[in-house]
Amino acid sequence: MFKMALQVGSTHTPEAVLFWIMAPMAVLAALGMLLVKKAVHSALLLAWVMITLAIFYIAEDALFLGIVQVVVYTGAVMMLFLFILMLVGVDSSDSLVENIKGQRPAAILAAIGFGGLLLSLIGRAVSHTAAVGLTATNADGNVQGIAQQLFTRYVWAFEVVSALLITAALGAMVLAHSERKHISQRQLSVDRFRQASLADTAGLPASGVYARHNAVDVPALLPDGSAAPTSISSTLEARGDIIASEPFELTANEEEEN
Amino acid sequence: MTTSTHLLYLIALPLFSSAFLLLLGRIADKWGHILATLISASTFGVGLVEFFAMRSRSGDARAATQRIFEWISVGSFKVDASLLLDQLSICFVLLITGVGTLIHIYSIAYMSHDRDRRRFFAYLNLFVAAMLLLVLGDSYLNLYVGWEGVGLASYLLIGFWNERPAYATAAKKAFIANRVGDIGLSLAIMIAFTQFGSVTFAGVKAGAPHASAAALTAIGAMLLLAAAGKSAQFPLQSWLGDAMAGPTPVSALIHAATMVTAGVYLITRSSFIFDASATSRLLVVIVGAITLLFGAIVGTAKDDIKKALAASTMSQIGYMILATGLGPVGYAFAIMHLLTHGFFKASMFLGAGSVMHGMNDEVNMRKYGGLGKVMPITAATFGLGYLAIIGVPPFAGFYSKDKIIETAFNAGGTRGVLLGGAALLGAMITAFYMTRVFVLTFSGEKRWDEKAHPHESPSLMWIPMVVLSIGSVASGFLLSKGSALVHWLAPVVNSSNVESGKELMPPVVVSALALGVVIIGVFAAIVKYRKSVPLEAPTGSLLTRFARRDLGQDDFNHNVLVRPGRAITQALLGIDHKFVDGIVRAVGWTLSYLSISLKKVQNGYVRSYALLMTAGAVALLAAIWLVTL
Amino acid sequence: MDISNYIYLSAILFTIGAIGVVVRRNAIVVFMCVELMLNAANLAFVTFSRINGNLDGQIASFFTMVVAACEVVVGLAIIVTMYRSRRSASVDDASLLKR
Secondary structure (H helix, E strand, C coil): CHHHCCCCCCCCHHHHHHHHHHHHHHHHHHHHHHHHCCCHHHHHHHHHHHHHHHHHHCCCCHHHHHHHHHHHHHHHHHHHHHHHHHCCCCCCCCCCCCCCCCCCHHHHHHHHHHHHHHHHHHHHHCCCCCCCCCCCHHHCCCCHHHHHHHHHHCHHHHHHHHHHHHHHHHHHHHHHHHCCCCCHHHHCCCCCHHHCCCCCCCCCCCECCCCCCCCCCCEECCCCCCEEEHHHHHHHHHHHCCCHHHHHHHCCHHHHCC | CCECCCHHHHHHHHHHHHHHHHHHHHHHHHHHHHHHHHHEEEEEHEEEEEEEHHCCCHHHCCEEEEEEEEEEECCCCCCCEEEEHHHHHHHHHHHHHHHHHHHHHHHHHHHCCCCCHHHHHHHHHHHHHHHHCCCCCHHHHHHHHHCCCCCCCCCHHHHHCCCHHHHHHHHHHHHHHHHHHHHHHHHHHHHHHHHHHCEEEEEEEEHHHCCHHHHHHHHHHHHHHHHHHCCCCCCHHHHHHHHCCCHHHHHHHHHHHHHHHHHHHHHCCCCHHHHHHHHHHHHHHHHHHHHHHHHHHHHHHEHHHHHHHHHHHHHHHHHHHHCCCCCCHHHHHHHHHHHHHHHHHHHHHHHHHHHHHHHCCCEEECCCHHHHHHCCHHHHHHHHHHHHHHHCCCHHHHHHHHHHHHHCCCCCCHHHHHHHHHHHHCCCCCCHHHHHHHHHHHHHCCCCCCCCCCCCCCCCHHHHHHHHHHHHHHHHHHHHHHHHHHHHHHHCCCHHCCCCCCCCCCCCHHHHHHHHHHHHHHHHHHHHHCCCHHHHCCCCCHHHHHCCCHHHHHHHHHHHHHHHHHHHHHHHHHHHHHHHHHHHHHHHHHHHHHHHHCCCCCCCCHHHHHHHHHHHHHHHHHHHHCCCC | CCCCCHHHHHHHHHHHHHHHHHHHHHHHHHHHHHHHHHHHHHHHHHHHHHCCCCCCHHHHHHHHHHHHHHHHHHHHHHHHHHHHHHCCCCCHHCCCCCC
């Protein structure tokens, strides 16, 4: 589809239009990654950047890589990220307050220096380079071309990388594995009574049950009328998916009426 | 020049024997001394073979060389470890190994009660090996190795009974005095290298005629300093008296065959330097004349038999040094006196050792007296040596010493009169103090106490003494018969063409004069010491007391050298503590403060480290940016 | 349009990723920023491939992807382990290197 639209191998107008639309959005998305508070949003923005890059790959005659980028990166890797995010807990959001002295200004200074120097060097090196283009190389098809290279010249590297993949899989299993001991109900109850405080021994309070609202996202009320913080899941609290309990709290007037 | 392949054995035999005995340890205790003596004797055998082989050759072919290996090769500077055996070397080789072997034999009996006899013999062999290397090296650098080896061996032997602190101190004193001389030798070698680009005798000899007078004088003065250190000449003579701390055979070896003769050898070997520099020759004769009188005067005041003999050695070496300074004709006479002195001084030292052996190691001559009756062989051999040293004809000293006195007078002018007079005066004092030694020891009343039971020494001790005394009777006549030694040495020291100098005094007159002063000296001593000898030394005149203190040489050294040296050391120590240590501490403190401030970088936060990495990447990019500018 | 614009874009994305690694504290976000840097490098590779007219750049990019996949697997496993023991995914909490 993109191939048809873009006159591959050239920098004609369609590609330029594509670039000037997609590239600023990718940069904005990347910057957004840094600035948003929640990790889930960062992940989604990164997925956007990756899809943009996939489009660019296809525009640049790297059809195979473009597809792989979508399937492997955006599909598999990013889903893995999200999965781990859910596992670790969405409530593990950063506070963006910096607590290492001078880290942020130094980082911005370093970034400006790094980016400036890099752009300047690239400008010197590749600006106005006449591109050979991949039309000739991709004459038999991009996938065939890569396959031929991969299984002839790069076959050893390919095999080594496969060994690396297996090792990484094993390593991840070893790292993530944990011995799970069977704990009996009796032991659990004993542990519960041996806590520092006996306040939660009988279990955490249930969420609020009210005449006008009955859900897990509303905190229960304590005898004095204030909200009980432990009565709702901390995950919901972190997401902000809770309803404030003020409307259900007993006011002094109501108390008098009764 | 003949190329030889077996000169190395001369050095290797005693050297390996020494290493063998030292490494083997106590296992070799029972037979170590026999092995060492056999090795020494076989070295003498090799020397004899070489001597006769040399005699059978003629002219330039007499000198033999052997290249062992390339030692130093730095750019154009090349030094081979190679040996040279010429007419001069062979004299020393025979003296060292011959007298050395006799001393080995003597030591078997003398040291028989010492539990470290094997170690003693290993050191003796080392001494012989080092001395042979000294006289066989074909360059100043090879000589230097032997020179240092001799210094080491003498240190080990003088301090052989190092369990006594005084003896260990004496060994250190000898070593340090020798080091002063060694500085002279190393400086001489360096100057020679800068001047001639070579340190071989041949190379320096070839370059000497073209060198500047200043350079030659400098080399000559430095060589003289070296010789003064090794041969105990003024002003480095102080170690010789204390060197008597070693066992008596060692004293004999040091005084007769090795060590002190090295200085005479060095100057004779460097004759081409001294021939070309009149100033150096003047320095040499001054040192020689001063030392011969100095030693003689000290000798008159000593009551310790070994120290009296040591002073006499100093004086006799002074004669030799004086002779070497008298130009080409003197070298041969110096060597002749050296050889005859080797015999009679060894004979007398071994005699003194024999006396001590019989007298429970008593060395004070005032407690001897009348020993001639109980030790006839010792008395006879010592007496022959005594007659030789004072120069009574036809004993050896007469031939050699008279020649030196004669040559001194023939130096001409005021200098001749002064030098000849000094030599003559020295001869008189020598006669006086040697007679004193002989009379105090062997004749007169017996003055030893009840505990001593003097007896004649075993045959292993008196046989070497007899052999040496025969040498001290006959060697002078044999060497001077038909100027045998002068002709033999002529190719080395260039003496033949100066043979017929102008003679201020005919030899007969000189001999008569010398004999006259000797008789005066002898009679003076007999008159003074024949009758009563107090057991305690009388206070004596100012000069006597001064002479007993070695003419103030130790006081001089202490006040002029040691004290300022200590002051300088103290000052340097202060500078070291305050200035140098201050700098070091300042560096330490600076580093410490830097580390404390740098420590803050290590805050443990991964992100800080990542930031540092980024900064590094920025620096790298900046470098690339600048390079590709 | 000049092809080198792709390279400029790549440099900008790489720099943004670097800032993210230094500034963000959530280990997962830091990790995502590393991924962003790798992707930026890949874009440069692909562009170089186009400029030079051969497939070596694309092959390199392919290998980068594979290695990045390995890295993600191991890295996320580490984060899970870390979270399990410290109940936190903040990189600042793991500041034991100081001691």
